[in-house]
Amino acid sequence: MINLRDKGAEIWENQGRVGRVVLALCGVTVVASLPFLGGTILNTPIADYESVLVYPIAMFVLMAIGLNIVIGKSGLLDLGYVAFFAIGAYTMGLLGTKTGLNTWEILPIGIAMAMFSGIILGIPALKLRGDYLAIITLGFGEIVRIVALNLGALGRSEGILNIPTPPAIFGIEYTFDSHRIYYWTLLVLILLAIWMVRRLSARRAGRAWESIRQDEDAAELLGVPTFRYKIWAFVLGASVGGAAGVFYASKTLFIAPDNFTLQISILILACVVFGGMGNIWGVILGAVILGYLPDRIRFISDARLLVFGLVLVIMMNLRPDGLLPRKKREKTIDKKDAT
């Protein structure tokens, strides 16, 4: 099987500054023009194609990027990631219906709420490792959903209705069915998240996370403040999930606890593992495929999830490290081999 990741990395590395900008712009243009390809082979039967692009695809991509900071970069198994998504969404729902604040004003508040809950969860949970951490986060995800299900102020099982759409910005109107506008906005958020993750990965934080993932004890004994960096990973992951949540609520206009089940956590985790833990492009690809596939094959109705499961099983057997595994090439060796 050809190594897509190395090919991609090679093309990128061989470009100068200008070449990279051109490449990046081309990439963004292609991705941004996806909503116009509704009539082609890409079209999803039954479900509205443009709406599928927004949710699940773009939303999954954003969340997978966030979860990848926690799981892929730092090796912290978080099974309750949906909690941050829910917290963002409920912040939007509550503030959007009860106060005069609009989506753009609530976005930073929702992100802050998610980050704050990341700290609250992280302080007790990150003292534990591996399986124990996974169980605590699993519990946290359920707690958030059950609180929403039982708290009168959050609408219990009826959830929150009539959440406002984002107000116009730069003359762009958001209406309920203008999916492509939402899609492009999400694209901006995704690009911001990619920028953040790539930036951090190349620097001190990225190295600290990497060392924690590979051998936490050795990291601590060589002076890495492991606990602090684990909290940071949690908080940054949460911020991305929170942003996705705010936007989700503002798109669907109606949220209920049923939107935030364990299944979402598991699906996002599957995106990360399927795409290639630790490699942001792999994770994005994984999220795109896992978000798109169930809707693309909707015509086989009942057998849909069976096929979906089969694809997962087969692919994980063929490529256990994911579609695009984490980057680890040895530059000098390549050069030596070439000469």
Place this chain on the structure above:
Amino acid sequence: MSSSLIQLKNVSMKFGGVTALSDVSFDVKEKEILGLIGPNGAGKTTVFNVITGVYQITSGEIIFEGKSLSGIKRYEITRRGVARTFQSIRLWGDMTALENVITATDTHKKSGLVLGLFGFPVSRREEKRDKARAQELLDFVGIGEYSDRLAKNLPYGVQRRLEIARAMGAEPKLLLLDEPAAGFNPAEKVDLAATIRKIRDAGYTVLLIEHDMSLVMKVSDRVVVLDFGQKIADDSPGKVQDDPRVIEAYLGVPENAS
């Protein structure tokens, strides 16, 4: 000789009913190479573990540069100037040799996550300096050419040296080497002895655990011997070698003598 860099005062370490260290006291003087030897299970690695904060000692005190190390977080101990290598190699395998060292040099750096995110010039300058420093350290231990290779793919001997370079990356005053020559052939051991002396000459203080007697006796200024968690000798290499208690610990007591 100059003053003590680190002092262990009556240190005991118990795991339930098992006493790993019993009332051990010794010090390491500045810019000295102290060899720590003893039969298997004597408590040598436990000494490293209590100094670096892996275990909290049951009683006694460890003083580093005049201040107690008890109750201090592990990474803080490293920041104060103690770094170690591991007997079983514990490099970060998916990182390059250079990255392994840079991660340790991050120990003392101020600019953290937020500065790094926005790419302020401070952070960028530091990044550049750290890289240069890490490369210097790799060169210093003689593995400079491997800097871009993944740690897990390096030959065994290079991994052992990388462990040393990584520990030096944390800018320690006291360097703890846990069997750095394990698995080396005689020629490699000679090389390593030269490297350890070079490290000391560069201003580091070295506490060395090693099983190879000829290596320890050759490089050490002083040797401390542990047996069943107790210190049984603390002297110059020459005297330790002739100490009857040391010989007894290693070879046992002749039957007719008891």
